[in-house]
Amino acid sequence: MISSKLPKLWYGGDYNPEQWEADVWAEDVRMFKLAGIDIATLNVFSWALNQPAEDVYDFAWLDETIDRLYSNGVYTCLATGTGAHPAWMAKKYPDVLRVDHEGRQRKFGGRHNSCPNSPAYRKFSEKMADKLGERYKDHPGVLIWHVSNEYGGYCYCERCEQAFRTWLRNRYGTLDRINKAWNTRFWGHTFYDWDEIVVPNALSEERGGRTSFQGISLDYRRFQSDSLLECYKLEHRMLKKHTPHLPVTTNLMGTYPELDYFKWAKEMDIVSWDNYPSLDTPFSYTAMVHDLMRGLKSGQPFMLMEQTPSQQNWQAYNTLKRPGVMRLWSYQAVAHGADTVMFFQLRRSIGACEKYHGAVIEHAGHEHTRVFRECAALGSELQQLGDAVPDSRIQAKAAIVFDWENRWAVEMSSGPTVALDYVKEVHKYYDALFQNHIQVDMVGTDEDLSAYDLVIAPVLYMVKPGWAKKIEEFTSGGGTFVTTFFSGIVNENDLVVTGGYPGELRNLLGIWAEEIDALFPDQRNSIVMKHPPGGLKHIDGMKDVYDCGLLCDLIHLEGAEAVAEYGQDFYKGMPAVTVNKFGRGEAWYAATSPEPSFLQAWLARLCENKGITPLVRNAPGDLEASLRTKDGKELLFLLNHGSEEVQAGLLKEGYTDLLTGVRHGDTVTVPAKGVMILIN
Structure with a gap:
């Protein structure tokens, strides 16, 4: 349970009273009570208001707001407000301004506009967290801290370049190790001095979404993720100094590509995230991301920090949530581990780029709207549920591996196809289990696998140190392991492991891949099942032929058994799906990307064989x-x-x-x- 003071599913969201005059505040409180709102996130973007000058701090409005809400039964999720620095800071300390991928320094404006390695930004953000922690450490209405907001975006300034070199020294120690890790003899890139290393941007290695040196770009993504994480940790430490009893979080963004959330989650007391699917987003995808957020901290319940009660404002087509959908999607989050249901926003803004983003209190300003009625009805239900749901846990026996560093490496690969989308391939496997009503955990490479009977790692392109051994131990102990095409190709530095794909996984899988064929979008091949499949009765009953495409590995058997083969092209008859007995378990390999019906039928049989039953x-x-x-x-x-x-x-x-x-x-x-x- 997040807090014993509010022993239920929290219900509320972002509230910006500073954008309104005082005569609106009493009406807000009245409507919050009608809707069952019991938690409000304050101060998300109020740095300029709280600190109008370098040595001037003014929290009077915040004092009044927290007190007013608490006296009316509404607790506070208190943000530090450091997601956008004040204009005076940008003017006096230009080092806070980011430099973009094209090498241009930004002016003041927008948000997430601070260089994570700016001395000024780190100094002032840390001091702000210190001030807030000291001021509100004893306030009974403050239940949790919310650091900054939706961290993201990279910087390519000179300070980041210098900090990158320091980060590299700490990671590699010597230039010889860097040159080896990056394979710098390619294209004459050998470095003889630390100052020769520059940031990989549009002026150097990266153009048109591609990079000449995957190793350099991969490390820069690690570095930028770590740099932003250091900014979060500075504020986290200040808040914990004053309030060790209060949890600290920051709102994540699902499968957001730029930050390694598994690494971030280690520094978060509770994971929170912002859920904004489109009308046409597959509901299994949203379920997968909820499971991923739960998996960041090994199954600990998480916070749904933001969703919209009606519509978004930043998508190409901002459709309304149809009647019942807000409630349905709110409970979907709870079903997958959320202990809160929170919105952006509680009252709709009247100006700037979010004035058409939905809210509990719409521009009409009263309770006689469809959206408010639905929100109030949900608030009543959550009151009714009481403490029956919070802190309950999910116990899955099937897991899917998701890894941000592997994703970066796949997406920066110089081949074999631009159509390969790591997240989409992971979702295909998740959706197959979802359609079979099989409970799933989304896990990282650090997770203990002993609790699972089935582990699936789609497109395991990068095999990190010790990961192959970990999978072998899981499989030899009786587990079923599944991986796919384009796996076991490179190490953690994106260097190919020679000797035949799938590299370190070769012994486990009992195969080696000679070539990888990339198909055009309109090209297809087929998977032809072999009957009977050598006594593997748990895949009996599948169709004879299935469609496949995207990539086709041309593989040879080294102890594994071919369960299916390709039906077309010059590699017709070569294995397309294999299984290898390994210790007391099995290791499966899908050498291509099959149609959904194959994955649903195949994974259903693997689950059945392991005693994993549908819900x-x-x-x-x-x-x-x-x-x-x-x-x-x-x-x-x-x-x-x-x-x-x-x-x-x-x-x-x-x-x-x-x-x-x-x-x-x-x-x-x-x-x-x-x-x-x-x-x-």
Whole structure:
């Protein structure tokens, strides 16, 4: 539970009273009470207001706001406000201004506009956190700290260049090791002095989304992620100095590409994130990202820090959330581990670029709107649920590996196809389990695998030190391991492991790959199943032929067995799917990217063979299922994303719906856009 002071699913969101006159504040409080709002995030972008000059601090408005909310039953998630530096700082200390990828220094404006290696930015942001921590350390209304906001964006200034060299010294120690790690004899890049190393941007190594030296660009991404993390840690330390009892977080952004969130999560007391799917975003993708946020801290519940109650303002087509969808998507977050339901924003702004971003209180300014009625109804339900859900956990037996450094390396690869999208390939495997109603954990490469029976690592292009051994131990102990094409190619420096792909995974998988064929978007091949598959009865019943494309590895068997083969081209008859007995377990390899129906059928059989059972029976893909447990009780979430009611079979009888009090037998009917929370 995040705080014993608010022992329920928190309900609220970002609140910006400083953008309004005082006569609006009392109306806000009245409507918060109507909606069941009990937590407000304050001070997210108020640095300029709180510090109008270098040596001047004024928190009077913040004092009044926190007090007013607390006296009316609304707690505070207090942000440090350091996501955008004040104009006076940019004028007096231009080192805070970032330099973009093209080498141009920015002027004041926008947000996330601070150089993470600026001495001025670090000094003033740390001091601000210190001031806030000291001022509000004893306030009973402050429950959690929110550092900055949605960290992101890289800088390519001279200070970052110098700091990059220092970072490299710490990582590699000598220039000889750097030259080896980056393979700098290619194109005459050998470095003889630290000052010869420059940032990889459009003026040096990177053009048109590609890089000439993957090793240099990969390390710069690591460095920039670490630099921003150091800024967060400075504020975190100041806040913890004053309030060791309060959790500290910052809001992440799902599969945001620029930061290594597994590394960040180690410095966060609780993970929080901002969920903004489009109308056409697959709901299995949103579920996957919720699971990823939960997986950042080994299954610990997380915070849904932001979502919109109605519509966004920054997408190409900002559709409204249809009736019932806000509630459905809110419970989807809870089903996958969220202990909060929070919005951006509580009252809609009247100016600048977010004035058309939805809010609990719309521009109409009263409670007689569809959006407010839906928000108030959800607030009432969350009050009704009380403490039944918070701090419950998910216990999955199947895991999918997601790794940001591997993703960077895949995306910067100089081949074999521009169509390879790491996140999409991971989602294909997640969606196949989702459609089978199999609970999944998203894990990093540091995770202990002993709790799982099935581990899937799609496109495991980069194999980090010790990772191959870890997978071998998991598999030899009886686990089932699955990986795919374009795996085991490079080490942590993006240098190819010679001797035949898949490099360090070759012994585990019992194969070697000679070539990789990249297909054009309109080209397809086929996967032809071999029947019977050598006694592997758990894949019996699959179709004879499936479609495949994108990439096709041309592989040879070294102990593995071919379960399927290619049906076309000059490599017709070569293995397309293989399995290798390894100790007491199995290692599977999909040498190409199959159609969804293959993945659904194949993974269903692998799960069945490992005793991993679906959460429901005979349910369509539109019905999402997730299971949280607490104090020996099961909380089965059923969410119908479809436009028609659906039926689902339960694995046991005796469930009661926490939202309606209705007791069910072994079958339930879930209405369109409906939600059930069944407790046994």
